[in-house]
Structures are given as structure tokens and as C-alpha cells.
Amino acid sequence: MSNTFYTLNVKDVTKVTADTVTISFDLTADQKSNFNFIPGQYLTLKMTIGGEEVRRSYSICTAPYEADLAVAVKEIENGLFSGFANNTLKAGDQLEAMAPMGNFKITPNADNSKNYIFYAAGSGITPVISMVKSILREEPSSNVQLYYGNKNSDATIFKSQLDELNSEYINLNLTYIYSQQDTGNDLTNGRISASKCEGFFDKSQGNITIDGVYACGPEEMIMCVKDFYTAKGLAKDKIHFELFTASAPAKPAAQEGSSTPVQSQVTVIIDDEEYEFSLNTEGKDILQAAQDEDADVPFSCKGGVCCTCRAKVMEGTVKMDLNFALEEDEVADGFILTCQAHPTSEKVVISYDEY
Numbered sequence: 001m002s003n004t005f006y007t008l009n010v011k012d013v014t015k016v017t018a019d020t021v022t023i024s025f026d027l028t029a030d031q032k033s034n035f036n037f038i039p040g041q042y043l044t045l046k047m048t049i050g051g052e053e054v055r056r057s058y059s060i061c062t063a064p065y066e067a068d069l070a071v072a073v074k075e076i077e078n079g080l081f082s083g084f085a086n087n088t089l090k091a092g093d094q095l096e097a098m099a100p101m102g103n104f105k106i107t108p109n110a111d112n113s114k115n116y117i118f119y120a121a122g123s124g125i126t127p128v129i130s131m132v133k134s135i136l137r138e139e140p141s142s143n144v145q146l147y148y149g150n151k152n153s154d155a156t157i158f159k160s161q162l163d164e165l166n167s168e169y170i171n172l173n174l175t176y177i178y179s180q181q182d183t184g185n186d187l188t189n190g191r192i193s194a195s196k197c198e199g200f201f202d203k204s205q206g207n208i209t210i211d212g213v214y215a216c217g218p219e220e221m222i223m224c225v226k227d228f229y230t231a232k233g234l235a236k237d238k239i240h241f242e243l244f245t246a247s248a249p250a251k252p253a254a255q256e257g258s259s260t261p262v263q264s265q266v267t268v269i270i271d272d273e274e275y276e277f278s279l280n281t282e283g284k285d286i287l288q289a290a291q292d293e294d295a296d297v298p299f300s301c302k303g304g305v306c307c308t309c310r311a312k313v314m315e316g317t318v319k320m321d322l323n324f325a326l327e328e329d330e331v332a333d334g335f336i337l338t339c340q341a342h343p344t345s346e347k348v349v350i351s352y353d354e355y
């Protein structure tokens, strides 16, 4: 995975709720080919704010068939980039962006006749709306149920766009769940929880074959959706999720070698260049160690959530502190999050050039 950033011109910054904006970009003809994306993927943006380089990943909220490439940014407390995007950024400014990436995605196929269930909370709607729009447009025989939780109607990102989709497409079943606004229905009052999943399942899913469940939002919601559909017997590979915030380890560490700390000779390969250094299991993570060697390695969240720092173990073993982003089959294939990885064998070779 290369660390190439492209300079994009900001076409527009539009308020969609009191604390959320969409940022659309004007792409040059050359940039367009680099920014093709699959619905659900994200952009890693970079800029210097107050002398500090800030990188953040934001999901693309438009669909590939739409004219604009755009992301949505919700302002969070003390959020350097999100505050800047919501209060200062304007049309005509420039932002640095990496090409789209991410595993939480759907490739629509006109021949599909599937039943999709989506859960989103707050800004978790961002990748979901791109996926939903794409399915509705490109899979006329598929059905989509979308359960979207917010504090209230005013805080609901893309509400008018979602309402329009709901009017236009008979195969979309849209349900809002509000935690601070009375909907007049117990099932849609409160937060998305296991009991709510049970209620939605009994009402609309008991008689259908579920082909995929997709959840995006905070960890608590993701886990209750995941646990509920797992208990219902849905196969693991049909349950997909993307965390927007993480609070605790979610997936086990991978490729563990000896539990005894070792002093390892690590080789990092990126863009065909090799960087070698010595690193202890209990020392810094491989991403940081590589950066200290001036390797221009890709990263964004540094928290095991975004997947930008993904690389492959070509030789040796490593362990990860956290993994909220890689699928089990990727881990089995040797992929790691380098921001969470530590060597556990005396020789380790990591490549960012493998996909």
C-alpha cells in the first residue's frame, strides 16, 4: 500500500447538520482514475494545522455513479481536523488525499437478488449511504433494510436524501431510531440494541434469507448487531462492520510467535525500497519504527481501526495489540496492521507492496 497523497481541490463544503459537513472535490482528469472507488471505501486526508500534520480517514458518502466525490465530516470535541473542516475549510481550498481504500464495501451486481440489512448510528451512515444508493441503483431485484440511529431528527445526517430514496425505491425499507425524540413506538425509541435487533428481525426479517448484514458506528452498536445475527445462525462472512470509534480489543492478535520477547531484525519494503532496523517485541510498533528510519509508510488513525497501515508479513511472525479492521481471511493470509504490530521472531520481513 503506497503512501502517495494527491492534492485535491475542494469544490464545496456543505452543512448537512449543525455539526456535520460534506466536502466535495473537483478532480482533474488524471486524478479521476486514481480516485475510482467501491461503495463503502474511505479517503485518508492530510493537512497541517497549527504546525502539526494531521491525518484522518473519512468515508465517501457519494456513490460511484454520482458526479461528485465527497466525504462527510462530523465535528467532534477537540477534533483538530473535524473542527477545521466544519468551521474553516471552504471551496477553493486544497486538501491532500490518498486514493480510496477500505474493506467495508459492496460491489453491486445487476444480476443480484439479495436481502441486505444495514445498521448505522450517527456519522456511521457515511459509507452506508454510498452502499445503499449503489445497491438501489444497480441491483433492482435486491431489497435493502436500513436501520439508522440518532439523537433526533435534526441530528440525522442525510435525512432529506434518505427520505427521497425511501420515496423513490420501493425495495428500500428505512427505519429511524431516535434516542432523544419520541417516535411513538417503543421499537424505534432509544438506541440500537439486541432487543431492537430482535424486534426488527421479528417484524421484517424472519421470513427472508439474509445475504448480508452491514453495521457502521460505535463499538457498542456494532457488537450487539454482530452478536445478534451470529446467534441467529448467520455465517461470519455475511456480517460486516466498520468501527468509527473503538474502546477495547475486538479481534485476537495474529501470527503470534514465541511469547518470550525477542530482539528482531526487521526489514520493511515499500515502493520496492527496503529499510532495515532492529526492534524488540516489547518496543515500539513496526509502523513507528519504520517511520523513525524515514520510511514513508502509510497511516492514518494509528489505533487499529482504519486499515491504512496494512502490510503483509513475508517472513517471520508478529503479534498485533489491536485489530478492528482486518478480516479473518486477511489475517490468515499474513496481513497485519503495522501500527499495532510487534515482531515475535528473530527475523521479520514486512511488505507494503502486497495487496
Ligand code: FES
Pocket: 298, 299, 300, 301, 302, 303, 304, 305, 306, 307, 308, 309, 310, 325, 337, 338, 339, 340
Ligand atoms: S493507521 Fe489506522 S489501523 Fe493502523
